[in-house]
Amino acid sequence: MRQYLFLLLLSCGFAFVLPALWVGSPISAIAWADDDNGDNGDNGGDSDNGDSDNGDNGDDDDDRDDDRDDDDRDDRSQQQRSGSGGGNFLDRLFGRPAPAQQAPRPAPAPPLPERAADEIVVLDLSEADLATLTGLGYEVLREAQIATLGSTVRRLRVPPGTALEAALDQIQQLPTGQSADFNHFYRANEGIVGACEGLHCASFDLVGLRPSGATAAGCGQITARIGLIDTGINPDHEAFDGGRLSVLAFDGGDEEASGAQHGTAVAAILIGSRAGRAHGLLPEAELVAVDAFYRAGRDERSDVFSLVQAMDQLAVAEVRVINMSLAGPHNVLLEQMVMRLHEAQILIVSAAGNEGPRADPVFPGGYAPVLTVTAVDASGRVYRRAGRGPHLDLAAPGVEVWTAASIRGVRSKTGTSFAAPFATAAAAMLISSRPELTVAEVKSFLKTTALDLGDEGPDEVFGSGLVQFAPICSGPSGTPPLLLE
Structure with a gap:
């Protein structure tokens, strides 16, 4: 009798313990659940569940609109994680039907290309070298004059069957071909006054800007002309009513025109009217913009052939500071x-x-003369997908920043693209008040007067700290910005 009782107890224990150990059981799912590795240890960065800045549809709502910020979590099913396709052990043992197979996840979209597949761009190729290349089968697609450099830039199509790296090496071996490179792609985020009211106030408070007192507090008129290279801009948006916005004509060839989401949002952060809800930092400033972007299917991008022309146009227009909320390779x-x-x-x-805290530096932000800006939220925490490194100079609001949607109204935007215009506005204000400063001195002033964040002193997460407007003019310079808990 004892033997039968022992066998009965043993079988009961087996029935309770085995499902917990078997990887297909509900109990084991807790231990096998995937961690969310998207934050990469960013000291409590923001969450994000917005869309990807690919179409506002004229929304006037509170949806967040991240700058290339889709969350890439691995949401594989428990069945895929366990590797079991036909139920657990007890299901098969007792003949219970296996759970229905889930449809496989669609394959992820291929990564966006880094460069044109069959093009080389080169400056100042001599007629003799150009004749050599055309004799070898190279084709001149387009050429443009770059007044700032006193140069001619050409886009060359590589002969069929020639590897792009081999073509670049071949051109660079010519006497005037040393400046050749791939046609890379780039993508696009004072005084005592009354209390601020509106969706923009958190960002303004963060950088110490007192909108209605900025001009009267000793800075005077904003005379420094601001340049912007971005996607299209909707000049009919109410954010630009009464503003000084001009968009220069740009010959993009036969490419499909870019959208107006990104460019409109960045422009409104800079000069949006205070009469509407998309309040800009410097509504009285003059903004000269160039749309150097185009669409290629789902990809909205610029290329180096277009960028150098756009930069040249703005230099000829005598801007003092250029906002380039874009990134790509060296x-x-x-x-x-x-x-x-x-x-x-x-x-x-x-x-x-x-591209995340472990990504390599992107350009033009990686070049030493450039003022490179990362994004923080209202608590001063770094945006979890922001790039990091010793090349960073400043931090600025870039998480849920309220600005203009592409057609009407306002939306919140997230990304380092939308932090850059805060530093651009501060630079334009400083240059206007002290036009004798060199660009190196302007950069140094903004870094010296920034609010230190993170580790003491400059670091690879925040640069020199959070950009501050108050020290630029005669307003209160000792009042710390409002960082939310």
Whole structure:
């Protein structure tokens, strides 16, 4: 009798313990659940569940609209994680039907290309070298004059069957071909006054800007002309009513025109009217914009051939600071143009990029003369997808920043693209009040007067800290910004 009782107890224990150990059981699912690795240890960065800045549809709502910020969590089913396709052990043992198979996840979209597949861009190729290349089967697609460099830039199509790397090496071996490179792609985020009211106030408070007192507090008129290279802009948006916005004509060839979401949002952060809800930092400033972007299917991008032309157009228009909320790889032509504009005392402000804290530096932000900006939220925490590194200069609001939607109304935007215009506005204000400063001195002033965040002193997460407007003018410089708990 004892033997039968022992066997009965043993079988009961087996029935309770085995499902907990079997990987297909509900109990084991807790231990096998995937961690969310998207935050990469960002000291409590923001959450995000917005869309990807690919179409406002004229919304006037409170949806968040992240700048290339879709969450790439691995939401595989428990069945996929366990590797079991036909139920657990007891299901099969007792003949219970296996759960229905889930449809496989669609394959992820292929990564966006880094460069044109069959193009090389080169500056100042001699007629003899050009004749050599055309004799070898190279085709001149387009050429343009770059007044700032006193140069001619050409897009060359590589002969069929020639590897792009081999073509680049071949061109660089020519006497005037050293400036050749791939046609890389770039993508696009004072005084005592009354209390601020509106959706924009959190960002304004963060950088110490007192809108109605900015001009009267000793800064005077904003005389420094601001340049912007971005996607299209909707000039009919109410955010630009009464503003000084001009969009220069740009010959993009036969490419499909870019959208107006990103460019409209960045422009409104800079000069949006205070009469509406998309309040800009410097509504009285003059903004000269160039749409150097185009669409290629689902991809909205610029290329280095277009960027150097856009930079040249703004230099000819005598801007003092250029906002470039875009990012891409290192390119010889782009670097030369950045250095030339630096020599011409034109400050370039660029975004740190949204590829994550472990990503390599992106450009033009990775070039030394550029003022490179990362994004923080209302609590001063770094945006979890912002790039990091020793090249960072400043931090600025870039998480849920309220600005203009593409057609009407306002939306919140997230990304380093939308942090860059805060530093651009501060630079324009400083240059207007002290036009004798060099671009290096402007950059140094903004870094010296920034609010230190993170580790003491400059670091690879926040740069020198949060940009501050108050020290630029005669307003209160000792009042700390409002950081939310």
